[in-house]
Amino acid sequence: MKINISQPQHVYRTNKGLLQILHIDGWLLLGILILLATSVAIVYSASGGDEAVTIRQLIRIAFAFALMLVFAQIPPHIIYMFTPWLFLIGILMLLGVLLFGEVGKGAQRWLDIGPVKFQPSELMKLVLPITVAWLFAHSRFPPSMRRLIVGASLIGFTASLIVVQPDLGTSLLIAMSGLFVLFFAGLPWKIILASITATVLSAPVAWHFMHGYQKQRVMTFLNPESDPLGSGYHIIQSKIAIGSGGLDGKGFMGSTQAHLDFLPESTTDFIFSVFSEEFGLMGVLLLLTLYSLVIARGLYIASQAQDNFTRLMAASLTMTLFVYIFVNIGMVSGLLPVVGLPLPLISYGGSSLVTLMISFGILMSIHTHKKLLTD
Amino acid sequence: MTEHLEFNSDSETFQKKRQFRFRLYIALLFVLLLFSFLVSRMVQLQWIEYDRYQGLAEGNRISIETLSPTRGKIYDRNHHLLADNQPVYTLQFIREKMDNIGSMQKTVIKILNDVSPEKIHNFFTEFKLKNRSKSYTLPFSLSEEQAAQFSVVSHKYPGATLTARLKRTYPYGSTGVHALGYVGRINAKDLSKLDEKAYRGTDIIGKSGIERFYESTLHGTPGIQQIETNARGRVLRNLETLPAKAGQDIQLTLDIELQEFAESLLENKRGGIVAIDPRNGEILAFVSMPTFDPNLFVDGIDQSSYNRLLNNPDRPLINRVINGQYPPGSTIKPFVALGAIENDFITPTKKIYDPGYLLYKKHRYRDWKRSGHGWMDMNDAIEQSCDTYFYKLSLDMGIDAIHDAMAPFGFGQKTGVDIHGESSGILPSQAWKMANKGKPWYRGETIIASIGQGYNLATPLQLAKATAILANRGQIITPHLLRSSHPENLQQIEIKNIKNWEKVILGMKNVMHGSRGTARRYAAKLPFKMAGKTGTAQVYSLNSGSYDADSIREKLRDHSLFIGFAPVDNPKIAVAIIVENVGSGSETAAPLAVRLISKYLETQLQNTEK
Secondary structure, three states: OOOOOOOOOOHHHOOOOHHHHOOOOHHHHHHHHHHHHHHHHHHHHHOOOOHHHHHHHHHHHHHHHHHHHHHHHOOHHHHHHHHHHHHHHHHHHHHHHHHHOEEEOOEEEEEEEOOEEEOHHHHHHHHHHHHHHHHOOOOOOOOOHHHHHHHHHHHHHHHHHHHOOOOHHHHHHHHHHHHHHHHHOOOOHHHHHHHHHHHHHHHHHHHHHOOHHHHHHHHHHHOHHHOOOOOOHHHHHHHHHHHHHOOOOOOOOOOHHHHOOOOOOOOOOOHHHHHHHHHHHHHHHHHHHHHHHHHHHHHHHHHHOOOHHHHHHHHHHHHHHHHHHHHHHHHHOOOOOOOOOOOOOOOOOOHHHHHHHHHHHHHHHHHHOOOOOOO | OHHHOOOOOOHHHHHHHHHHHHHHHHHHHHHHHHHHHHHHHHHHHHHHOHHHHHHHHHOOOEEEEEEOOOOOOEEOOOOOEEEEEEEEEEEEEEHHHOOOHHHHHHHHHHHOOOOOHHHHHHHHHHHOOOOOOOEEEOOOOEOHHHHHHHHHHHHHOOOEEEEEEEEEEOOOOOOOHHHHOOEEEOOHHHHHHOOHHHHOOOOEEEOOHHHHHOHHHHHOEOEEEEEEEOOOOOEEEEEEEEOOEOOOOEEEOOOHHHHHHHHHHOOOOOEEEEEEEOOOOEEEEEEEEOOOOOHHHHOOOOHHHHHHHHHOOOOOOOOHHHHOOEOOHHHHHHHHHHHHHHOOOOOOOOOEEEOOEEEEOOEEEEOOOOOOOEEEOHHHHHHOOOHHHHHHHHHHHOHHHHHHHHHHHOOOOOOOOOOOOOOOOEOOOHHHHHHHHOOOOOHHHHHHHOOOOOOOEEOHHHHHHHHHHHHOOOEEOOOEOEOOOOOOOOEEOOOOOOHHHHHHHHHHHHHHHOOOOOOHHHHOOOOOOOEEEEEEEOOOOOOOOOOOHHHHHHHOOOEEEEEEEEOOOOOOEEEEEEEOOOOOOOOOHHHHHHHHHHHHHHHHHHHHHO
16 A cells, blocks of 8 residues: 655645644544543542652653554554454463463453563453454455354453453453444344343343452442442442532532542542542533543544444444443443443553553544545 | 555445444444433432532541551560560641641651651651642651650641550560561562451561561451541541451560570670470570661661661671571581491491591591591590591492481471571482582592581571480471470381480480590580580681671681580480581580570579479
8 A cells, every 4th residue: 555645635635734744633632632631630639639649640641642643653554464463462461361460459460571560451452343343354244144253253252361360341341342343344233132132131140150249349339328338338439429519519629538538549440530529510511522522533533434444443442432431430420330440531540541542543543544545 | 455445436335334334323322322321320410419419428427447456475485575565656747737847847857856857858858749638657756755745836736646556666676586587567579468458557567587477376457447527537536446356475485585695605606506495396595696686677677777787797687597508517427327327337336447537539538637536436436526437437328328317307308497488408419419410429429428518508497406306316396486285296207226316315425425525525514414416517618798808717717516405315405506607616616505505404493493
C-alpha cells in the first residue's frame, strides 16, 4: 500500500495542518484532554491533596500520551501484518503468568519481566479484538459459519486462560471486546438472540462454578445492606457519596466521604463516587456527555474506515471503551456487582491508562492513514 | 495489503459497508440507551433520594479502627524478662486541622532536644506534601517528661495529638541478641509475605532470631473498635469493641545469667559458645561475639549506626553460632575414632608409631608435635591429640567411612534449631566432592580431613549438638531455644558394641584428667570429672576486607576450639567453644569451657540445696 501524502486529494486532507502531520484526530484529542485534566483534578481531591500522588498521575498521563502519539504514526496495515505475532506473544505471556506469575492478593495476574511488572491480561484487552478483526478482514457479510466458529474459539480460549488466574471480571470484559467484533462482522441476529437466551438460562450453572469471593460479590451486589460493615460496605458508602452530592455537588475538594475515609479505593475504582459527590448531577451529566462524544467520534471513525480490518478494529475498540465506562459507573452506583475496574481516563493508575491511550492512538491512525481512493 | 484494497465499484463491498453502518447505528443506540439508564440511576440517587443520602452522609459517623495486639513477652528459663513492652509517647499530626505548622515545628524541635532539628525539619517538609486529611506519626518517640512538656502547650496546636503506645524493649540489651533476635518496622519484603488483616494497626514484626521464628505466636490478633465521630471526624464515643487478643508469652531454655557469664568470657574477642543440656537439647547459652544492641532496631535504626555495625571488621551482625562455619580441627577425632573401632578398622589397644609425621606420596604430613609422640593406642591418641595416628587410620578407613561415622552426629546437616537461616556446614565425602567441586577425591585429602581440616566445616551449634549426642552415648537431641513441657521422643544411634562409647569417652576424660592430656592444666582442681577435646583450626585464607597490617597478621592466626561435657558419667551440660584467631585450642578455649561448666554445675548444685 502506497500513501502519497503530498497529494491533497482526499476529502479530509484538503488542508494540511500540524494535526494531520502528526496523524492526530482533533476532536478525539479535545475530548481526551478534557477527561485527562478532570482526572488530575479529581485524583488530587480524592487523595486529600496529596501532591506526590498527583505528580505520579501526571507522569503516567505524559507517558501514556506519548504512547498514543507513537501508535497514531503506525499505519493500520503494519498492525495487520503483526497481528498474528502479537496474539501469539499475548497467549504465551498468559501461559507464562499461569506458570511463573507472581501471586498478588490471591490471584496470579502479574508477570515480572526484568524491571517491569505488568498484567498480560491488560495487553490482551487490545490484542484480542484486533486479532478477531484480522480474522474477519476478508470475510463476507454475514460471515461463514466456519469463520464464526474459529473466531468464537479464539475468544473462548483467551478468556479461559484469564478465568483460571482467576480473574472472572477481566476475562468477561475481554471476551466482550472480541464479541463486539463478531457483531460488527455480521453475526446473524438469530445467533445473537439465541446466545443471550442461553446465557440467561445458564446463570445458575455458572454460579455453581464461581469462587467464594465471586459469589460474595454477587450476593453483596444483590443486597448490600445484608452486610453493612463487611463486603457491602463499599457499595453503601459509594452510594452515600454519590447521593449526597445532590444536583450541584459539594464543590471541589469537598468530598467528606473520601476525606473521612469512608470511601474505599477513592482514587482508583471508586473515583466516580468522589466526582459525583463534589460536582453533583450536573457534573455527572457533563462527564457522561463528554464520554458519549468520544464514543460517537470513535464510531464515526469506524464508519469512515476504508477496509474491513480497520472498520472492525475501530468499532470494537470504541465499544470496549464504552463497556468499561458503563461497568465502572454501574458498579459504583450499585447497578452492577463490584468487579474491580478503573474508570477510563479518570482513575489513578497506569496500566489501564496505557491500554486506553494506545487504542486511541490506533483510532487516530485509522482515521488519518487513508488510501487516496475515496469512497 | 494491496490484495484487499476495496473499490467502491464493487457492489458486494458497498452492500457490506451499508450493513456495517447499520450495525454501527444499532451500537450507538445501545450506548445511548445504557447511558440514559445510568443517567436515570444518577437522577434517582442525586435528585430523588438526595435527602436520604445527604442525611446518611451527615450521620456517617461510624468508622472502624483497628486495635493492635500486645506482643507476647519473652522470658528465660528462670523467668527473667528478656523482651518487654514499654509505653512510649508519639505525636500525630493532621494537616487539615493545623493552623500554624511553622510554630508547631519550632515547638517540637525545642521539646525533642535529643533528636537533631534537621530530622524533624525533614519530617515536616515531607508532611506538607502529604494527604491533608490523614494522620501522620512523627517517627521519634517522646519520653514521659517530654510528653508532659508537650501536653502543657498542646491547646495551642489543634491537629496534633499525643498518644501512648507500647514499644518493644530488651532489658538485657546486647546479651543473647543472636538467639533472641529483634523486631523492626515492617518493610515491603515483609508485607509481601504477611497476612494484611492480621497486621492491621501493627508496624513492627520479628526480624531475626526467636522474635522471627515464633512471630505467629508472639504477634496476637488485632481487635476492632467502632467509633462514632462528628462530621469532621472527631471521636465522640466508642460503640462496639472486639478487643485485640494479645500474643502469647514464651519461655526460652536460655539461662540469661549463664549467658551473661559466657559472653564475659569472650569479651573483646570474636567467636561463639554454645551450651546445651544433653538430656533434652535445651540450649542454655547461645553466644556469638561481638554483639550489638537490639533496642537500636525497634524504631528503625538510623543509617549511620547501621553502617557502623555493617562495616565493623569484627562483624557483630553475623550470627556465628549458626552461620559461622569453621574447620572443626581435632575436635572431630573422637567421632572418627568411634567410627574406626565400630567398623573394625582398628582395635582400641592396637598401637601405631608416630615419628612426628606421616610420609605419603613423597609428602610429609606433620604432627603438631614435631618430635613425635612415639607408640600410641587410641586412648593416647585422643588424650594427646596425636595427628599421625589419625593420618594412618584415615588411609585405612577412606573418606566415605569417616563421613558415615560422623553423619549420625549431625555434621554437614542443619541442626534443626528454632532459628531461621542456619548454615549446614560441610562433611566431605567422595560424592560430595564430585557434586560440589566436579572432581574426584584424592587420598591425600583424606589425611587432612581426619583431623578436621581441608573441606570440613562446622558451626558452633553443630559441634555442641554432636558433643551432646556423644555425652548421651548416642541419644540424638535437637538443640532448641523454646522451653516446652513435652518430652521429645529421642532417637538412638545404634552401635554394635555399647562399650565403644565408653572407650572414646575415656580418651576425652583423659584430655582433662590424664597425665598427658592436652587440657590437664585447667582441670586439676575440679570437684567433678569432665570429658573434652581441644582443637586448633588453621586459617589459610584471608577473606575479610581489612588492610591493616597488624590485623592481617591477627586474622591469619589459628582459631582455638574446644568441645566437652560434664559430669562424665551423668552429663548435665555439653559445650562447644570457638575463639577466632587466638592460637591453639588448649590455651584459650579449654580454660573458658572449664570456667563455664564449673559455673553452671555450681549454680545447679546451689539450686538443689535450696
